[in-house]
Amino acid sequence: MDHFDVAVVGSGPAGSTAAGTLASKGVTVALIDKSQFPRDKACGDLIGPRALALLKQLGIELPNDSTRVGDMYLDSPKGRRLTMAAAPGVNYPGHGVLMQRSRFDALLHDAAISSGATAIYDRVEGVVALDSKYEIATEKGKVTADIVIGADGANSQVARSLNLIDERSTLFGFALRGYVESNNNKAIISLLDQSELGGEGRGIFPGYGWIFPASDGLCNFGVGVGVGSDKKAASTVNRAFTYYKEFLATKGIVLSDSAPExxxxxxxLRMGGSGSSFGSSKVLLVGDAAGLVNPLQGEGIFAAIDSGYRAALAVVDRPSSPLFPYAIEMKERHLTYLEATASLQRMALKYPSLFSKASEVLCSPLLPKIIGSSWGLFYNDLIEGAQNNGSKRVAKALRSSAMALRLAETLVA
Ligand SMILES: Cc1cc2nc3c(=O)[nH]c(=O)nc-3n(C[C@H](O)[C@H](O)[C@H](O)COP(=O)(O)OP(=O)(O)OC[C@H]3O[C@@H](n4cnc5c(N)ncnc54)[C@H](O)[C@@H]3O)c2cc1C
Structure with a gap:
C-alpha cells in the first residue's frame, strides 16, 4: 500500500490541474483515474475565455491549430437570432477555443505527471476515513492519503461513498454529442421547442442543441437538457439528438442529412452548485464532483480547472484545514452566480412554455444590439473581468434579477 500527502481521484481538467499544482509545490500526489490517456469525454469541446486565461497563467499552452470561437449565436425556437458579440475582458481574451477533449485532457494529465504527480490507472470504489488519514479502495488495491480531492466528475464515487451528495436536491442535465461533416463555421446554440422536434414529448426545454466548428471539416454538435432531479427525463435526449441533426440539415447547415455522425x-452534468457541499473535513470536491456546471449553458471546464487550482492552493496554505478557505473562495468565485442561475433553471423546468416565449423576446430583432453582448456576458459568466461599459452594466442588472429570483425562491421555501 502506498501513502501520499494527497490522493486526487479523477484526472479530468479539475483533477489534473489540482494534481499538477500540488506536485509543482513539492506535495506528494497520487493522480488516480480509471482510464488511460488519451481518453474521450462527452463535451462540446468549447474552452471559454476565462479558462484560457487561467490555463495561460498556469503555463499550459494549447496547440496553435485549435479553432477560435468569438461571437456566438443564440437561435430562438421560431428562428430569431441573437448575436452574443464577444469582446476581450481586462483579464481574458475575446474568444474561446475548440479542442477535442481527448487531446485537451491528455495535455493536462501529461502536464500533471511532468510536474511530479504519480499516475495510477485504476477505478476507485470507495473512500473511508481512518483515524488520521483516508483509505482509497481501488479495483486492484488500496492507497492511503492525508487529504483527498474528489475530481471524479458528475457521478463522483468519492462524494457518494462519503455521503456528500443528495441527488434529490440536485439539478442534473444530460447531453449527447457527436461529430459530423459540416460547412458551418459559426458557434450556434439552438433553443428548440416541441414543434422543431416533431411535436413529440416535451421537447428539450430547458435545454438546447448546439453546433460548433471543430476541425478538419467536422463540427461538434449535440443536444443537452436539464432534468432537475428526475434522471429518467433524460430519455428524451436520444430522440432529440436525431431530430436536431435533421433540423440542421433542413437549415442547410450539415453538408448532407445522410452524413454519418x-x-x-x-x-x-451536475449544475448550479446543487446537491452537495464542497467536501467535509479533509476531503475537497472540485469540478463536476462539486456540481459547478453553469445551469444556463452547460459550461464546466473553467469552473473545473479553477476549483482544482484553488483546492490545491488551499491544501498547500492550510494543510490542517483546507476545506474552510477553499469553500469561502468557491462561494465568492462561483456559487453566487451558480445559485442564481440555478433558480432560473428550476423556473424553466416548471414553466417551459413561458421560457420558450421569453426566448423569443430575448432574440427579437427589435431589441437594441447591446442586449446581445450583455446577455453573452451574463450567459457565459463573463461579468467579472469584463470591460467597464454599458454591456457590463446591463449584464450586472440581469445577474441582479437572477439573484433576486433566488432570494424570492429561498423565502418561499
Ligand atoms: C455532452 C456535454 C457537453 C459539454 N460541453 C461543454 C463545453 O463545450 N464546454 C465546457 O466548458 N463544458 C462542457 N461540458 C461540461 C464539462 O465536460 C465538465 O464540466 C468538465 O469535464 C468537468 O471536469 P471534471 O474534471 O470535473 O470532470 P470530468 O471531466 O468528468 O473528469 C472526471 C474524471 O474522473 C474519472 N473517474 C470517474 N469516476 C472514477 C472512478 N470511480 N475512479 C477513477 N476515476 C474516475 C473519469 O475517468 C474522468 O477522467 C459538457 C458536458 C457534457 C456532458
Whole structure:
C-alpha cells in the first residue's frame, strides 16, 4: 500500500490541474483515474475565455491549430437570432477555443505527471476515513492519503461513498454529442421547442442543441437538457439528438442529412452548485464532483480547472484545514452566480412554455444590439473581468434579477 500527502481521484481538467499544482509545490500526489490517456469525454469541446486565461497563467499552452470561437449565436425556437458579440475582458481574451477533449485532457494529465504527480490507472470504489488519514479502495488495491480531492466528475464515487451528495436536491442535465461533416463555421446554440422536434414529448426545454466548428471539416454538435432531479427525463435526449441533426440539415447547415455522425457519446452534468457541499473535513470536491456546471449553458471546464487550482492552493496554505478557505473562495468565485442561475433553471423546468416565449423576446430583432453582448456576458459568466461599459452594466442588472429570483425562491421555501 502506498501513502501520499494527497490522493486526487479523477484526472479530468479539475483533477489534473489540482494534481499538477500540488506536485509543482513539492506535495506528494497520487493522480488516480480509471482510464488511460488519451481518453474521450462527452463535451462540446468549447474552452471559454476565462479558462484560457487561467490555463495561460498556469503555463499550459494549447496547440496553435485549435479553432477560435468569438461571437456566438443564440437561435430562438421560431428562428430569431441573437448575436452574443464577444469582446476581450481586462483579464481574458475575446474568444474561446475548440479542442477535442481527448487531446485537451491528455495535455493536462501529461502536464500533471511532468510536474511530479504519480499516475495510477485504476477505478476507485470507495473512500473511508481512518483515524488520521483516508483509505482509497481501488479495483486492484488500496492507497492511503492525508487529504483527498474528489475530481471524479458528475457521478463522483468519492462524494457518494462519503455521503456528500443528495441527488434529490440536485439539478442534473444530460447531453449527447457527436461529430459530423459540416460547412458551418459559426458557434450556434439552438433553443428548440416541441414543434422543431416533431411535436413529440416535451421537447428539450430547458435545454438546447448546439453546433460548433471543430476541425478538419467536422463540427461538434449535440443536444443537452436539464432534468432537475428526475434522471429518467433524460430519455428524451436520444430522440432529440436525431431530430436536431435533421433540423440542421433542413437549415442547410450539415453538408448532407445522410452524413454519418461519429463518436456519439453522452454524459451527465451536475449544475448550479446543487446537491452537495464542497467536501467535509479533509476531503475537497472540485469540478463536476462539486456540481459547478453553469445551469444556463452547460459550461464546466473553467469552473473545473479553477476549483482544482484553488483546492490545491488551499491544501498547500492550510494543510490542517483546507476545506474552510477553499469553500469561502468557491462561494465568492462561483456559487453566487451558480445559485442564481440555478433558480432560473428550476423556473424553466416548471414553466417551459413561458421560457420558450421569453426566448423569443430575448432574440427579437427589435431589441437594441447591446442586449446581445450583455446577455453573452451574463450567459457565459463573463461579468467579472469584463470591460467597464454599458454591456457590463446591463449584464450586472440581469445577474441582479437572477439573484433576486433566488432570494424570492429561498423565502418561499
Ligand atoms: C455532452 C456535454 C457537453 C459539454 N460541453 C461543454 C463545453 O463545450 N464546454 C465546457 O466548458 N463544458 C462542457 N461540458 C461540461 C464539462 O465536460 C465538465 O464540466 C468538465 O469535464 C468537468 O471536469 P471534471 O474534471 O470535473 O470532470 P470530468 O471531466 O468528468 O473528469 C472526471 C474524471 O474522473 C474519472 N473517474 C470517474 N469516476 C472514477 C472512478 N470511480 N475512479 C477513477 N476515476 C474516475 C473519469 O475517468 C474522468 O477522467 C459538457 C458536458 C457534457 C456532458
Amino acid at each position: 461519429r463518436r456519439r457519446l453522452g454524459g451527465w
